[in-house]
Every structure is written in C-alpha cells, then in structure tokens.
Amino acid sequence: MILSVKDISKSYNRGKTGFYAVKPTNFTLDGGMVELCGRSGSGKTTFLSMLSGLLKPDEGSVEIDGKDIYKMQDTALSLFRCKNMGVVPQGHTGLNNYTVKENILMPALLCGNTDKEERSDELMKRLGIFELSSSFAKELSGGELRRMSVARALINEPDFVFADEPTGDLDDESTKMVLEILREYADSGKSVFVISHDSQVKTYCDDIYTMNSGEISKL
Numbered sequence: 001m002i003l004s005v006k007d008i009s010k011s012y013n014r015g016k017t018g019f020y021a022v023k024p025t026n027f028t029l030d031g032g033m034v035e036l037c038g039r040s041g042s043g044k045t046t047f048l049s050m051l052s053g054l055l056k057p058d059e060g061s062v063e064i065d066g067k068d069i070y071k072m073q074d075t076a077l078s079l080f081r082c083k084n085m086g087v088v089p090q091g092h093t094g095l096n097n098y099t100v101k102e103n104i105l106m107p108a109l110l111c112g113n114t115d116k117e118e119r120s121d122e123l124m125k126r127l128g129i130f131e132l133s134s135s136f137a138k139e140l141s142g143g144e145l146r147r148m149s150v151a152r153a154l155i156n157e158p159d160f161v162f163a164d165e166p167t168g169d170l171d172d173e174s175t176k177m178v179l180e181i182l183r184e185y186a187d188s189g190k191s192v193f194v195i196s197h198d199s200q201v202k203t204y205c206d207d208i209y210t211m212n213s214g215e216i217s218k219l
C-alpha cells in the first residue's frame, strides 16, 4: 500500500493569532523505515496524527492507494485504521484495567481477528514483556507500557506503523529490541514512520526528515 499526502496543513490559534502547526506539505510513504526529527513544538505529532487518520487536515488529502481516507465514513475509517494502521502514541497509553495481553490483543478483537494469540505471545517475547502478560497495564513501568504499545501497534500486521517517540523512556537494551523489531517489520515490506530525538534511531532508518516550525525537509 502507498500513502500519499497532498498539500496537507493544520493551523491552530494561540491567543488571537493563528499559526501553522504544519505548513502545506506533500509526502509519500511507500515501504521502508523513515524518521522524523525536529524540535519540541515543531509539528511532528500533528503531522503523524494527520497521516494516521486521527486528525483531519484543514486542507489537502491523505490518500492510501488512491483513496482519500478523510472522505470515508467514521466507522469505515475506524475499521480501516484498525486493520491497516498501527499507532504507538506519544506518552503513556494503555487500558489500565486490562492485562498486557488483553491490551495487545484489543485491536485484533476490534476488527474480528481471532487468531492473534500466538502472534501476541511472540511479540511480547521479542519485546521482553512476556512475563508481564497477565499483569494489569496500571502496574507497568513507563518503559514496559511503551513496549506494550509497540506490540499493540504490530498485532494486526498493518501496512503502516506510526510510532511517536517509541524509545522515549527505554534503556539501551530495550531501545535495541524496539528498533530491531520495527526495522524487521519494514524489511517485510511494510512502512514504518518514527518520530524521534534518539540518535540511535537514525542508524536504523532509510530516510530522515526534519520538521522546523511546521515545515518538513529531507536530510
């Protein structure tokens, strides 16, 4: 699948003045692993949210294989996202009162994939959280939650993975686990888009982009 972005932008107001969080941008994801870096507040998360179907751009289109995802009905887009887009959000996310395994399997359950138990076990083992399988998300450390959300993003084998600082609070060993699994995933023919400040991430990526005051450029 190819994701093609045409002239998307997003503006917000601060006080009485409007500003571009993301200036009109063209962009394509067509396999491989791509990094987006840039200063805090430069528009990275806003851009990722628009690419991943979570935030409608003010103008422009986000097309997957020629289909404008923001022209889909809400439920159709939700199901499409669930099957084809995995997101590792910035910060800590998890359903506190569900176990790690239940959290990871949730996207599979939501789109009727009932055969993902083995994959979930395999992902937990790869990410070093298998022994936490039956623990509740609320009992996990920040780094453990982050690895759980990486497994959750990969469970449905989506064509696109969007990870917002996936190694943010990880030690070197866990960082390596996460980056290796994302790299292998990209090598299997999928697209992986990673926002990061971590200098280790670059060495795993095919292309590097930077965001500067809402303007993206290739390094």
Ligand SMILES: Nc1ncnc2c1ncn2[C@@H]1O[C@H](COP(=O)(O)OP(=O)(O)OP(=O)(O)O)[C@@H](O)[C@H]1O
Residues within 6 Å of the ligand: 012, 013, 021, 038, 039, 040, 041, 042, 043, 044, 045, 046, 047, 090
């Ligand atoms: N919902 C919103 N309403 C108003 N302003 C917003 C909103 N979301 C983001 N912004 C502003 O848009 C700009 C870009 O935010 P964004 O979260 O995309 O930055 P970022 O590059 O991801 O930063 P960080 O590295 O700190 O996560 C910031 O100035 C932010 O304050």
Ligand SMILES: [Mg+2]
Residues within 6 Å of the ligand: 044, 045, 046, 090, 164
């Ligand atoms: Mg951000």
